[in-house]
Every structure is written in C-alpha cells, then in structure tokens.
Amino acid sequence: MQRLALIALAGLTVALQAQDICHRPSPGGAVPEPPDLRSRAGQLIVDLRIHNFVNTNGSVGYCYTTPDGKVAPTLRLNPGDLLILNLKNDLTAPGPAAHHHTGADSNASGDPCLSGAMTAASTNLHFHGLTIPPVCHQDEVLNTSVQPGDKPFQYRFRIPQDEPPGLYWYHPHIHGFSKVQVLGGASGALIVEGIERATKEVAGLRERVLVIRDQDLLNPDAPPSKSEPVIPKMLLDQDGDAANNGTGFGRPAKDLSINYVPVPYPDYPPALIEIKPEERQLWRIVNASAITYLNLEILFNRAPQQLGLVALDGVPLNQNGKIEDSVSWQSHLGVPPGGRVEFILKGPAPGVTGLLVTKSVDTGPGGENDPNRAIATITASASAPEFSKLSDSPEPLSASGVPWLGDVAPVRTRRLYFSEKPVDPEKPNGAMEFFITVNGETPVAFDPKSGLPNIIAKQGTVEDWIIENRSNELHAFHIHQLHFLLLDYLGRRVNEPFLRDTVNVPYYNGRSLEYPSVKLRMDFRDPNTVGTFVFHCHLLEHEDGGMMGLIRVEPSASPISNVSTLSK
Numbered sequence: 001m002q003r004l005a006l007i008a009l010a011g012l013t014v015a016l017q018a019q020d021i022c023h024r025p026s027p028g029g030a031v032p033e034p035p036d037l038r039s040r041a042g043q044l045i046v047d048l049r050i051h052n053f054v055n056t057n058g059s060v061g062y063c064y065t066t067p068d069g070k071v072a073p074t075l076r077l078n079p080g081d082l083l084i085l086n087l088k089n090d091l092t093a094p095g096p097a098a099h100h101h102t103g104a105d106s107n108a109s110g111d112p113c114l115s116g117a118m119t120a121a122s123t124n125l126h127f128h129g130l131t132i133p134p135v136c137h138q139d140e141v142l143n144t145s146v147q148p149g150d151k152p153f154q155y156r157f158r159i160p161q162d163e164p165p166g167l168y169w170y171h172p173h174i175h176g177f178s179k180v181q182v183l184g185g186a187s188g189a190l191i192v193e194g195i196e197r198a199t200k201e202v203a204g205l206r207e208r209v210l211v212i213r214d215q216d217l218l219n220p221d222a223p224p225s226k227s228e229p230v231i232p233k234m235l236l237d238q239d240g241d242a243a244n245n246g247t248g249f250g251r252p253a254k255d256l257s258i259n260y261v262p263v264p265y266p267d268y269p270p271a272l273i274e275i276k277p278e279e280r281q282l283w284r285i286v287n288a289s290a291i292t293y294l295n296l297e298i299l300f301n302r303a304p305q306q307l308g309l310v311a312l313d314g315v316p317l318n319q320n321g322k323i324e325d326s327v328s329w330q331s332h333l334g335v336p337p338g339g340r341v342e343f344i345l346k347g348p349a350p351g352v353t354g355l356l357v358t359k360s361v362d363t364g365p366g367g368e369n370d371p372n373r374a375i376a377t378i379t380a381s382a383s384a385p386e387f388s389k390l391s392d393s394p395e396p397l398s399a400s401g402v403p404w405l406g407d408v409a410p411v412r413t414r415r416l417y418f419s420e421k422p423v424d425p426e427k428p429n430g431a432m433e434f435f436i437t438v439n440g441e442t443p444v445a446f447d448p449k450s451g452l453p454n455i456i457a458k459q460g461t462v463e464d465w466i467i468e469n470r471s472n473e474l475h476a477f478h479i480h481q482l483h484f485l486l487l488d489y490l491g492r493r494v495n496e497p498f499l500r501d502t503v504n505v506p507y508y509n510g511r512s513l514e515y516p517s518v519k520l521r522m523d524f525r526d527p528n529t530v531g532t533f534v535f536h537c538h539l540l541e542h543e544d545g546g547m548m549g550l551i552r553v554e555p556s557a558s559p560i561s562n563v564s565t566l567s568k
Ligand SMILES: [Cu+2]
Pocket: 474, 475, 476, 537, 538, 539, 542, 543, 547
C-alpha cells in the first residue's frame, strides 16, 4: 500500500511539474500571442518536448515546450526553408495504455520509423496542410511512433518552394489516441510566410495568431446560464458528450479555449483581446479542436462585422489560380476541426464593445452540441500590445506554373461515403463504429496494420471525388499531403476560388431521396504527393474510431493499368 502511494505521489509530482511547464492561463485573461520561432538563413531548428499532466477536473492536458520554456510555438518559415524539428516524448501513460487495434505496442525500443506502436504514451507529428512527402522524418503518421524511452526523433523537411503562403498547423496523429492528445492541447501553428505577397490588402498589417482548441468541460454538472433564452433538456451521446439539441443553447460537448485561455461553460467568461482603435489587422485562426465545429462571427455593439477573408486552409484566395488580390467579405466564417481562416478585421472605435463568438453549428441529431457562445471581447485600447507585422512593401508572388485545378480534366470520378453503425445492433444508441468507404466496398473500421490501400491513384493526375454522408451527424473530410477544390456542395455548383484541405459534409436527415454530398477535385499533380497516406474525418473521435482510409499514389512513371490519359 505504502509503496503504491509513493508511486502515485511520484506520478503526481511529475504531473504537477508538467502542469507548471505547460502553464495554462485562467479564464477571462488577456489572449497572449503564441511565441514565434522564425527561420534564419533558410532554416529553423526546433527542439520540442511533448508533456502531459492531470487537470483539476481529472482530464489530461498536453503541451509542446521548447528548452527555454516557450509553449506551443508558432513555427514561421519561408517557402524553400528547411525545418529540423527534434521531438522528445515526455509523456506518461495515463490510465490503460493498451489499445485494441494493435499487438505491437511493446516495440518501445525499436526504430520509431517502423514502430507502429499505438499507445496512450506514443506520439508523432502531422504537419496539417503541407504538401510534403508522406515518408518517415517528414509527414508519415501510419508507422512513425515515438516512445517515452526514445531519444529525440528528428523531423527534417523543406517547405516546398510553391507552398501557398498561409496558416498550417502541427499535431499528433497516433491512431486511436489523436483525440485525447489534441483535446488535451497538443497543437501549434505553422506559418508559411509571405501572405502579403499574394494579397496586397494585408501588406503592413499586424497579425494575430489565434489557436482555438477544445477541452473537457471544467463545470460539467453546472446548469446552463440563466441568461440563455431556452434551457434545453440535457441529452448525452454515446461518448458521454452533450448531444446536439437543435436549439443553439445548453451544455456544449466541450469547452473552448483561445491561445489556451479557457472560456468555460456555463457562463463563457470571454477572454480579452485588445486592439488599437480602428486598426486593421490580419487574424489567422486555426480550429485546433478535437471535435468542435466553429462558426465565427465578430459583433460590434451586437452588430455582425464584415470580415475580409484572404485565405482558407493556408491557401490565399485567387481568381482561377491567378493572384488577384482577392478579398471576400463575409459576415461569418464556418471552420471545421482542422480548418483555418485568415481575414482582415478592423478594430472597434473607442467605447465600442466587440465580441468574437461562435454561432451554433447544426451537427445533426447524432452530433455533439456546439451551441452559441462568446470566445473573447475585443476592446479598443491605444496601449494594445503590438504583435508581428507583415511587410509593407512585399514583392508580389509570381504566378503558379501549373494550370488551375478547376481547369484540369479529371481522369476519373470516385464515390465515397461516411457511415456509422452501432457496435451492438440491439443497442442503437450505444457505442458506434465509424466508416469511410469507397462505393461498392464493405464498410470496415480503419485497420492501421492492413497496409492495403482503399484507393490507388497516379501522380500527375487529378480526380473528382464525391463524398456522401449517410449518417445522421456532420463529418469533416480531410486528406493529407494535398489540397482540393470544392466543385459542388449539396449538388450545387460552387467552384470556389480557393482550395481547402478539410470540408464539412452535412448529415443525412433520413428523408431526402439523396444523401448530402460534396464533390471535390483532388490534386495528385505535385511530385511530393507520392506514397501511402490517409484521408479521414477530422472529428478525431470518428478518426480514432475507424473513419479513415488509405490512399496510395503511385509515381507517374510506374505502369498502372486502368487509368485513362490525362486531358489538359
Ligand atoms: Cu466525423
């Protein structure tokens, strides 16, 4: 008994130290800027440690730190720069470490490139949105797994010369454990510099990098705030999260935080953002949530403001591939988990109250509750802190050498669909299995050990993919290594003037003749987009639960039988 107590105490000490290292701010505080790490002379060398700790509510927090104590730094590199990132795993396994998907978990002393270990204490990194190769030490997430006993594991790659300038992010991607680590706070921003070279409108502006994360509720048992117009009945989904009640109010599935300042249910005390009166800024927001969809709006004296969208998912808006200083003025911006928005905001005048909110997202009858809630107040102040500033005399970005994705004929059209099934057919409201399936195949939960691709494509081609949602909850389709063009949304032509790497696919209502779908043009033209990588729902609970598939993109020189010739 005594020995057990001592071990528990030692574990607690480690956990408390890590909590100290990760120093999370209190609710209602000023929103700090994540620390910047900038490349010099063409390279950025970073040492990152990942830690975990037990929060006061019993949930497990995670964070990345640098040797000098910076937490979750923003990595800033130019196109062509080399990133050398040494990742040390300082995780302690919280609770049961085994995971049902794997039998190779004891391979702790092996080569992290071949490990494939999937335990609560395993980790790795995915560089979300970057067009870099899916190989070990770059952006490979299926086999790469770093254990607590391993020496620092080196990620080493160049930002492609033609990577669009914008906001990307990094987070762990261990199958079965992505949700717990990301929900705990393991994420950070990565910026490919030069957005002002694509959009002159933002030249000379100060920027704010805002990482919105979700976390387990701090006050799960509290009743909703009395200020809410309706108090809906509390419904729980199979994971114990608050289920969507369709009112826009009530208990959320998760709390949100902004640059780690929590905004907890039920009163949502907003974090504080100061800005010089009426200053124009570029706000760069990543939704680093594990399961929460955002629908961002900025109110001044309760009136929605126009937000000048300049980039989505890291890619500046353009006109059919031509850089045309594109700004799209929007009153609100939907951001799925994993998505990014970058927009121009004009600060409030003195005395005007500003508020950053997320409006309710209808995730469907099977989805989680993502209600209306405040995130931060925006206050005009002459003494507002001054953060990083974009160049005011940028050299314009040269035009892309490749044809606009929308103008390239696809070599084929594939159909895929999201679906769910109760593990026990007798318990339709019990635990669910999650699938993404190529039409005609049998739905099976993703097996990381199978190694068999669900789709084989060829580098140099583009394909159209129609993704259906046959389930009663919203999903967010994401694919590694490339961006796609949203051609159709719910059967309607949109042909957006920008690219995405994550997109919502609305839920099925059980009545319509057709399932809701999106049509995407997938871009396999980049030479880096070769090898085996994954596509999945970016709701990490679904991804961890099997809603993931494998694609192998073969080099263009290799013979592949049933591919028609690429038409230009
Ligand atoms: Cu999903």
